[in-house]
Amino acid sequence: MNAAITPDVRRVLYAYAVAAAVLSLGAVLHPGFASWTSLRAVLVVAAFTGFVAAGQMLVVLVGGIDLSIPWVLNGAAIVLTTTSLGQSSRLPQALALALGVGALAGFANGMGVAWLGVPAVVMTLGMNGVLQGLSLGLSKGLTCASCGSYAPQPLRDLFVGGVAGIPAALLVWIGVALLMTVLLTLTTFGRRVYAVGVNSRAAFLSGVGVRGVTVALYTLSGVFAALAGIMLVGYGGQPSLGLGDPYLFESIAAVVVGGVSILGGRGHYLGVVAGSLTLVAVTTFLQAQRVPEYGRLMIYGLVILVILFAYGRDKAHD
Amino acid sequence: MRDLIGRLVPTQAGLGYIVLVATAAAYLIVYTSSLGRFPTSFDYLSILNTMLPLVFVAIGQSLVVLTGGIDLSVGGIVSLCVAVTATTVTGTGIAPFGWLIVVLVLGAACGAINGVIVAAGRIAPILATLATLSIFTGLALWVLPVPGGSIPSVVRNVLSNPNVPTGLIWLGVAIGGWLVLRRTRFGMRIYAVGSDETSARAVGVPAGRVKLGVYALSGLCGALASVFYVSTTTAGDANAGAPFILTSIASVVVGGVAFTGGRGSALGAVAGAVALTLVIDVLFFAGIDPLYQSLFQGLFLVVAVLLGTVATLVARRRRAAA
Numbered sequence: 001m002n003a004a005i006t007p008d009v010r011r012v013l014y015a016y017a018v019a020a021a022v023l024s025l026g027a028v029l030h031p032g033f034a035s036w037t038s039l040r041a042v043l044v045v046a047a048f049t050g051f052v053a054a055g056q057m058l059v060v061l062v063g064g065i066d067l068s069i070p071w072v073l074n075g076a077a078i079v080l081t082t083t084s085l086g087q088s089s090r091l092p093q094a095l096a097l098a099l100g101v102g103a104l105a106g107f108a109n110g111m112g113v114a115w116l117g118v119p120a121v122v123m124t125l126g127m128n129g130v131l132q133g134l135s136l137g138l139s140k141g142l143t144c145a146s147c148g149s150y151a152p153q154p155l156r157d158l159f160v161g162g163v164a165g166i167p168a169a170l171l172v173w174i175g176v177a178l179l180m181t182v183l184l185t186l187t188t189f190g191r192r193v194y195a196v197g198v199n200s201r202a203a204f205l206s207g208v209g210v211r212g213v214t215v216a217l218y219t220l221s222g223v224f225a226a227l228a229g230i231m232l233v234g235y236g237g238q239p240s241l242g243l244g245d246p247y248l249f250e251s252i253a254a255v256v257v258g259g260v261s262i263l264g265g266r267g268h269y270l271g272v273v274a275g276s277l278t279l280v281a282v283t284t285f286l287q288a289q290r291v292p293e294y295g296r297l298m299i300y301g302l303v304i305l306v307i308l309f310a311y312g313r314d315k316a317h318d
Numbered sequence: 319m320r321d322l323i324g325r326l327v328p329t330q331a332g333l334g335y336i337v338l339v340a341t342a343a344a345y346l347i348v349y350t351s352s353l354g355r356f357p358t359s360f361d362y363l364s365i366l367n368t369m370l371p372l373v374f375v376a377i378g379q380s381l382v383v384l385t386g387g388i389d390l391s392v393g394g395i396v397s398l399c400v401a402v403t404a405t406t407v408t409g410t411g412i413a414p415f416g417w418l419i420v421v422l423v424l425g426a427a428c429g430a431i432n433g434v435i436v437a438a439g440r441i442a443p444i445l446a447t448l449a450t451l452s453i454f455t456g457l458a459l460w461v462l463p464v465p466g467g468s469i470p471s472v473v474r475n476v477l478s479n480p481n482v483p484t485g486l487i488w489l490g491v492a493i494g495g496w497l498v499l500r501r502t503r504f505g506m507r508i509y510a511v512g513s514d515e516t517s518a519r520a521v522g523v524p525a526g527r528v529k530l531g532v533y534a535l536s537g538l539c540g541a542l543a544s545v546f547y548v549s550t551t552t553a554g555d556a557n558a559g560a561p562f563i564l565t566s567i568a569s570v571v572v573g574g575v576a577f578t579g580g581r582g583s584a585l586g587a588v589a590g591a592v593a594l595t596l597v598i599d600v601l602f603f604a605g606i607d608p609l610y611q612s613l614f615q616g617l618f619l620v621v622a623v624l625l626g627t628v629a630t631l632v633a634r635r636r637r638a639a640a
Binding site for chain 1 (some may be wrong): 452
């Protein structure tokens with residue numbers, strides 16, 4: 001067969017096949033599911049999953065994991081509204097500050113993992129707690145004077161309205177997908193990321209700055225989580241407590257359904273795009289069918305299991 | 319002399335006990351200075367009853383982590399078993415105790431499903447249990463759509479009696495169970511699989527069956543935790559299990575069980591679970607705004623692990639120098 005179809009590319013194709021299957025099944029079972037309005041809603045919601053999954057994928061590629069995503073996202077969302085106070089003139093500073101919070105949290109995660117040798121699960125779990133405590137404490141449980149502020153109007157116009165009929169979240173997602181693909185496949189940095197993920201010791205011995213790469217990836221994960229938080233308040237207007245909680249496990253699921261190996265070293269962001277679409281399409285379809293919450297949770301879990309059995313299995317031991 | 323110092327420097331596995339002693343001391347100091355008296359037997363009893371569910375989940379989690387895996391589905395198993403306990407364990411006489419057995423079997427069966435998916439399905443533990451977490455949580459919501467249910471006082475008196483420390487007996491049973499387990503062939507095999515699965519397989523350890531066993535035991539521990547949870551709170555909630563996912567992992571970590579598998583002990587995880595429960599009381603009596611609670615818990619987790627890393631480094635340097 002074609003030599004260009006490596007196992008990695010095959011997994012990306014599987015991910016798109018699954019996404020297409022879920023979308024067409026939805027279209028057959030629920031008339032109107034394939035309409036542009038409905039499809040656009042799926043795409044926009046999938047974009048938010050896609051942002052956090054981008055960060056999660058980067059750390060998974062080097063065999064790590066980021067459990068601090070929920071409160072990095074939530075913290076950035078709160079920082080954005082409380083510093084902008086709903087005024088357009090303060091938007092640039094607020095955006096910089098929110099992204100800065102994400103970058104700082106991610107940087108601290110990376111330093112803890114790469115330099116202090118704290119296991120990724122522990123470091124990022126601890127960071128999630130720290131940020132949750134800071135977000136709740138400093139905003140007095142989101143009851144502070146400035147906590148009632150909305151996201152500035154330009155940001156809301158952008159994300160609720162869109163640009164030339166295309167939702168802004170979707171445009172940003174296309175940008176993120178391009179950036180991720182170029183970064184991982186066409187740059188030396190991308191080469192290094194895969195080298196560290198496949199075998200960090202071998203990478204170190206061949207001169208890759210393993211620690212620097214790791215810190216950079218965790219920092220990027222923090223930035224992506226903050227970006228998702230900013231877009232979510234742009235879309236919804238105000239932050240809420242627990243805004244980021246659903247994204248913890250969903251980001252991991254999207255990464256794996258997208259064909260990325262949880263052990264690191266293998267996977268492409270284009271697969272993760274399909275993974276995010278699949279997960280959101282399943283949830284949206286079940287909601288459209290008025291399946292009660294317990295049914296949605298069970299079917300969601302079963303779908304992930306089936307996909308894992310299809311192309312997410314480890315190699316046999318013998 | 320150098321030998322003595324070497325022995326006093328804690329190993330990673332001893333970390334849990336040191337953290338526990340430090341937290342308990344902090345609790346005594348903060349309690350006495352804020353209330354002007356020592357904690358009473360009522361305080362100890364309420365701590366005991368509050369910590370039991372986490373202690374059980376942490377034991378189960380530590381067994382899985384010892385084989386190099388992780389069990390995210392404990393949250394779902396606890397939720398499901400809490401829901402079933404709160405709806406079925408009613409009435410008087412022997413019937414409620416019969417239902418308790420059913421709940422324990424259910425928990426073990428849920429865990430066994432995880433074990434089959436991980437061992438026979440060859441799916442990474444974190445992903446397999448992530449999927450079953452969703453399924454078990456869905457089942458819990460189906461059994462108990464709104465929080466409620468109850469538990470008869472006969473059961474309550476046996477499990478977590480608010481007046482007599484019956485919980486101590488169960489804590490003893492759990493610890494005793496581990497001490498026996500780790501001396502059995504199965505116990506040795508847990509460490510063998512966790513240290514090096516390929517070598518373990520090469521010398522004939524049935525790694526698949528060992529994994530099935532630890533996930534089933536983790537499910538059983540989750541069911542035990544649920545029973546004590548309902549007994550203490552006297553009601554059920556289909557979302558009761560969710561917090562246990564992260565707290566059980568934190569207990570295992572503070573208890574010095576290595577995430578790479580093969581190193582640590584369930585006793586360490588018990589110490590970690592007790593310490594994590596005590597920290598909440600320490601923060602409360604220190605007058606810290608409850609909103610900041612998770613900030614200190616997060617710092618506690620990272621600092622505890624850092625201390626362990628530093629201690630291991632110091633011990634290694636000293637051994638190299640000697």
